Amino acid sequence: xxxxxxxxxxxxxxxxxxxxxxxxxxxxxxxxxxxxxxxxxxxxxxxxxxxxxxxxxxxxxxxxxxxxxxxxxxxxxxxxxxxxxxxxxxxxxxxxxxxxxxxxxxxxxxxxxxxxxxxxxxxxxxxxxxxxxxxxxxxxxxxxxxxxxxxxxxxxxxxxxxxxxxxxxxxxxxxxxxxxxxxxxxxxxxxxxxxxxxxxxxxxxxxxxxxxxxxxxxxxxxxxxxxxxxxxxxxxxxx
Numbered sequence: 001x002x003x004x005x006x007x008x009x010x011x012x013x014x015x016x017x018x019x020x021x022x023x024x025x026x027x028x029x030x031x032x033x034x035x036x037x038x039x040x041x042x043x044x045x046x047x048x049x050x051x052x053x054x055x056x057x058x059x060x061x062x063x064x065x066x067x068x069x070x071x072x073x074x075x076x077x078x079x080x081x082x083x084x085x086x087x088x089x090x091x092x093x094x095x096x097x098x099x100x101x102x103x104x105x106x107x108x109x110x111x112x113x114x115x116x117x118x119x120x121x122x123x124x125x126x127x128x129x130x131x132x133x134x135x136x137x138x139x140x141x142x143x144x145x146x147x148x149x150x151x152x153x154x155x156x157x158x159x160x161x162x163x164x165x166x167x168x169x170x171x172x173x174x175x176x177x178x179x180x181x182x183x184x185x186x187x188x189x190x191x192x193x194x195x196x197x198x199x200x201x202x203x204x205x206x207x208x209x210x211x212x213x214x215x216x217x218x219x220x221x222x223x224x225x226x227x228x229x230x231x232x233x234x235x236x237x238x239x
Contacts, residue, residue, distance in 0.1 A: 011052040014043050022062050029075040097128040101155045110145050114217045121148045139229040141194050144221040176213040180206050195226050203227050
């Protein structure tokens with residue numbers, strides 16, 4: 001496999017490839033993944049890079065290391081107890097286009113969602129995910145809300161690495177899981193302009209709340225899926 005030179009860290013690309021194998025069922029729950037040597041040869045990366053990817057997948061509950069035996073795909077990897085899970089399908093060769101980063105207060109709904117005081121100030125970060133092979137066409141608009149009391153000066157770090165790594169390494173917070181609520185909305189003129197569609201076009205808004213390992217909400221993101229360019233997939237597990 002040839003990793004892309006698109007600015008994404010190598011370990012992150014390896015992690016996404018392996019997670020996709022698990023999510024698609026190509027690496028079923030309970031099976032042992034290839035050895036480190038085999039994976040290093042497959043991706044053409046160092047042992048340190050590979051171990052970073054595997055460590056993140058273990059932290060996310062997709063993989064499980066067994067002393068003296070190897071690394072195995074976790075049963076029901078990444079799906080928790082709910083038999084139906086929905087996730088975005090990230091297209092290959094993607095990039096980010098930063099739109100704005102501002103401070104906002106008076107966001108009472110977001111404060112309540114994250115169990116924060118109503119007076120909380122948020123760093124609100126807006127950006128587009130784009131498809132490089134399609135002349136950087138946007139496929140979704142994201143607006144992320146980070147409480148400043150929890151994540152001071154986060155604007156200095158965003159997109160220097162993955163959000164998962166930034167929160168873990170700088171703020172010592174580990175994302176354990178996210179819960180998503182799907183709702184059909186009509187796009188405002190500003191959001192429609194960003195996505196290159198008509199005002200009031202219907203789209204799927206995905207409100208995602210991210211939680212730590214103590215089941216505490218830590219930040220949230222509203223994602224607006226492009227009416228034509230986005231793909232959502234549903235996987236249902238039966239036990």
